[in-house]
Amino acid sequence: MTDVVCPNGHHSADPEWCDTCGARIGGPPAETPAAANPEPAAATVHPVAPPSAARVDCPNCGLSNEAANLFCEQCGYDFTTGQAPPSSGSSTPDEPSATPDSTVKWVVVVEVDPAWFALKGELADQACPPASSSTVTLTQHTALIGRSSQSRGIHPEIALDSDTGVSRRHAQLVRDGDRLSVMDLSSTNGTYLVEAGSQPANETEAIEPGVPKELHDGDRVYVGAWSRLTVRIG
Amino acid sequence: MAEFTAEVFQNEFLAEGATDVHAVVSVACTGAGTAGQSGHGEAAEIIIVDTSGSMDMPSSKIVSARRAAKVAIGEIVDGTWFAVISGHSVAQMLYPSHPGMAKMTDVTRREATHMVDALRAGGATAIGAWISAATELFSQVQTAQCHAILLTDGKIEGEPAVALPRALADAQGKFQCDCRGIGSDWVVDELRTIANALLGTVDIIAKPDDLEADFEAMMRTSMSRGVADARLRVWAPQGSEVLFVRQVAPAVEDLTAKATQVGPLIREYPTGAWSDESRDYHVAVRVPVAPLGNERLAARVEVVVNDEVVAKSLVKATWSADANLTTRIDPAVAHYTGQAQLADAIQKGLAAKAAGDDRTATVLLGEAAKIAHDSGNEDTTRLLAKVVDVVDADTGTVRLKGNVERTDEMALDTRSTKTTRIRREP
Numbered sequence: 225m226t227d228v229v230c231p232n233g234h235h236s237a238d239p240e241w242c243d244t245c246g247a248r249i250g251g252p253p254a255e256t257p258a259a260a261n262p263e264p265a266a267a268t269v270h271p272v273a274p275p276s277a278a279r280v281d282c283p284n285c286g287l288s289n290e291a292a293n294l295f296c297e298q299c300g301y302d303f304t305t306g307q308a309p310p311s312s313g314s315s316t317p318d319e320p321s322a323t324p325d326s327t328v329k330w331v332v333v334v335e336v337d338p339a340w341f342a343l344k345g346e347l348a349d350q351a352c353p354p355a356s357s358s359t360v361t362l363t364q365h366t367a368l369i370g371r372s373s374q375s376r377g378i379h380p381e382i383a384l385d386s387d388t389g390v391s392r393r394h395a396q397l398v399r400d401g402d403r404l405s406v407m408d409l410s411s412t413n414g415t416y417l418v419e420a421g422s423q424p425a426n427e428t429e430a431i432e433p434g435v436p437k438e439l440h441d442g443d444r445v446y447v448g449a450w451s452r453l454t455v456r457i458g
Numbered sequence: 459m460a461e462f463t464a465e466v467f468q469n470e471f472l473a474e475g476a477t478d479v480h481a482v483v484s485v486a487c488t489g490a491g492t493a494g495q496s497g498h499g500e501a502a503e504i505i506i507v508d509t510s511g512s513m514d515m516p517s518s519k520i521v522s523a524r525r526a527a528k529v530a531i532g533e534i535v536d537g538t539w540f541a542v543i544s545g546h547s548v549a550q551m552l553y554p555s556h557p558g559m560a561k562m563t564d565v566t567r568r569e570a571t572h573m574v575d576a577l578r579a580g581g582a583t584a585i586g587a588w589i590s591a592a593t594e595l596f597s598q599v600q601t602a603q604c605h606a607i608l609l610t611d612g613k614i615e616g617e618p619a620v621a622l623p624r625a626l627a628d629a630q631g632k633f634q635c636d637c638r639g640i641g642s643d644w645v646v647d648e649l650r651t652i653a654n655a656l657l658g659t660v661d662i663i664a665k666p667d668d669l670e671a672d673f674e675a676m677m678r679t680s681m682s683r684g685v686a687d688a689r690l691r692v693w694a695p696q697g698s699e700v701l702f703v704r705q706v707a708p709a710v711e712d713l714t715a716k717a718t719q720v721g722p723l724i725r726e727y728p729t730g731a732w733s734d735e736s737r738d739y740h741v742a743v744r745v746p747v748a749p750l751g752n753e754r755l756a757a758r759v760e761v762v763v764n765d766e767v768v769a770k771s772l773v774k775a776t777w778s779a780d781a782n783l784t785t786r787i788d789p790a791v792a793h794y795t796g797q798a799q800l801a802d803a804i805q806k807g808l809a810a811k812a813a814g815d816d817r818t819a820t821v822l823l824g825e826a827a828k829i830a831h832d833s834g835n836e837d838t839t840r841l842l843a844k845v846v847d848v849v850d851a852d853t854g855t856v857r858l859k860g861n862v863e864r865t866d867e868m869a870l871d872t873r874s875t876k877t878t879r880i881r882r883e884p
Contacts, residue, residue: 241772244723246695246745246755283747304697304746355785357476421802425821 302361328402329458330362332382337452340424347389347413348449361458362404367397369415369447382453389413389448397455398436404455405436406445416446460490460685460732462761462769467790470756470774471783478701479743479756481773482790483690486736491684493603493731494538499686501603502539502559502633503677504592505530507552507577508610509544512643514579519611519640522666526673527574530607531567533677538562539599542570546581547616549591558598582616585648589625589635596633603686603731604633607676608652609669613645622648626655634658634730636676639872640666642864646871654711657730662872664865683731685763690727691720693758694743700757701742703727706794708737710801710875726762738879740794741773750777790880793833797877800829800838804874808845808867811858820846820858828854835878841870 229235230242230249237243240250280291284301295302334357341352360367360382367381370393382397384390391411398405408415414430420442428446431437439445445453468481494501505527513520527542534540539559542552553570554560560570588608596604614622629635635656637649640663653660659676663669690713694700705711717725729737743757757773778784807822823846830838831851842848844866846856 241755241758242695244696246698246775247748248753248755283749357473359475359477421799421806422818422822423825427817427821 330397330399330404331456331458332360332362332367332397333454333456334358334360334382334384335452335454336450337446338450340446340452341450343424343426344389344413344446344449346449349388352450353386362397362399365399368393369395369397369445369453384448384451387448387451390451394447395445397439403438405438406431407436408433410434411447413448418444418446420444460763460768461488462486462688462763464759464761464769464771466759466771466773467788468773469783469786469788469791470776471778471780471786472775473781473784474750474777474779475747476777476784477744477747479745479773479775480788480791480795481741481757481759482706482788482794483739483741483759483771483773484736484790485690485739485761485769487685487688487732488734489684490682490733492535493605493681493683493686494535494601495684499602500537500539500599501535501681501686502596502599502601502605503534503680504541504543504559504595504604504606504633506543506545506549506588506592506606506608508546508583508612508640509550509577509579509581510546510583510610510612510616511580512583512612517579518666520577520579522669523609523640524574524577526609526669527577528571529670530673530677531570531574533674533681534562534567535681536562536564538681539601540566540570541595542574543588543591543595544577545583545585545588545610546579547584547587548581549584549588551591552577559595583610583612583614584616584621585610585614585652586617586621586623586625589622589629589652592635593625593629593632603683605680605683605731606633606635606656607673607680608635608637608649609640609673610637610644610649611640612643614648622651626652630655631728636660636680638663638669638672638676639868640669642868646868650872657711657728659709660872662865662869664869679733680731682733685732687763688729688732688768689762690729690739691724691760691762691767692717692727692741693721693724693760695745695755696723697746698756699744700725701744702740703742704740704798705729706738706740706797707877707879710798710877713739738790738794740791740798743773745775748775748777750779752777793880794877796829796833797835800826800833800835801874801877803829804838804842804870808871811867816858820856823858824854824856826854827851827856833878835876837873837876837878838870841866841873845870 228239230247232245232247234242234244280289282301336353336355338352369382370380371385371390372383373392378392393409394411395408395415408431410433416428417431417437418424424446439455441457443455463486465484466481507523507527540562541559544550544552553573560566592606636658637653637660639649649660702714713727717727720726745756748754753776756775759771760767761769803822803826807819811819827842827848845862849855
């Protein structure tokens, strides 16, 4: 192996791109000063740990973690996938972490779907917002889909605050071992399930409230005027 | 000497916090030469002809199968190992008469052609047993490039259901198999499973008369594959996940499950033998997030022949705050994502139709009609039009036709994975 070392401290035989983390070694320097950390996912915005210490800074909350940690001890940031913790900001250190009985990790990709807006846009009092995407890793047995309300003390794990077509307590994702299902909580405008590979249409019917429907990798849950939730095995 | 090139099409810019990198890698091969004569060892061919009882109903099927097998034998170049199997309740060796395979010469070609005239129909369909027999034969010649043609007209009924999956697990990686169904009594899913597992094609021959030309073309293609085996070697960074590797042109074929781990960060995907041709692959990698402005290598895609890297391409990721850069989807990625959805919509739509769920079928086939129309996939549009009445292709509004020929439906199903290439801007 040659003596080239990447900005994250990996030895690399390829002088241009790191063999381990893919960071650019030669060429123009990156805008953000790269940190000398052994973990690739932890290229950090708080470069405080010395390069030799086996510690990494969490890119989400800044806490210094042991390099061997899979998740940040404070906020639950996933160092392996680089996925932000659910409802970052409101999370507390005493939150229970991923359930030990499951080997499958589910993530939910929350996106604005113009095609859904074309069908349900009348629920909104505004035009379809620009495309956006965020990913929530499911760490608990249940995750609420809804809109936050301080006064009523509702803090959904999957908060769709801007979509007024979503009920405060709209639906719930429930995990049972490796399986995941969605249950409508008698929402005003209903919850719609579209299997992976299919598209929503006018004929798509809302699922029955209170009855869990099992979800599979790639299935999509539609709620409100534009919200699409794609569940994936992470 | 064969030469490979690999070219990447992607939008490398990712929004803050985004993790998924999609790229289309276009691989082209030139100067492949002839099978078995390009220094990769000898080639071997087996022709498997269904001779179950139904091939006699009507007898035009067995008659054209004989003709087609003879034409295919004529296309096999001298020096190639070959055999002909007559498949019914068991796999019966038709040629050669001694155990094992024969070397193609003027003499053996004449003998084999003569024997093919003796193909008679009678018995059940046991494709698993035929595949197992081919695997056994190929293992005796110890050569890198093995290819089979399988012709059937019926569904498997002469053996237990586990026979085929077992035979395929054993055959995988040992030979490639092109499958053809004749008539309308065979099962598309069965042949598609075989073709997928054994890196081959699947197609329907609706009219027995067309069989001869198809066999000729298939064997000629196989003989032009001078590169015995090429693999895609994909490196992805630590902490990343390869979401899928999918061949998207000339046809959709998911390779994700066929990966072999060759290093901690490196996987290899088999692509089989190559002639002078080009194929496109859609690679999706989920990488760890890096701060804005960072540039990372998201994947290195290499073409490997005989453990030697013959072409290389780099898939990159750059995190940017500029929405103009990050929201753009590369036209090639968008096109092939659509083509994969098209195949899926057709297969699921036809399955729904078969199950009597006309509503789902109408929605899915409507979606397929729209994608086929939008992407200029004329072949698929034409096949779709035989199964549905397209009311408005722009919105994907269709009506299921009342009286559909079974072979038209099967043709649509079998060819659903055929894709059009993206029109590249000059």
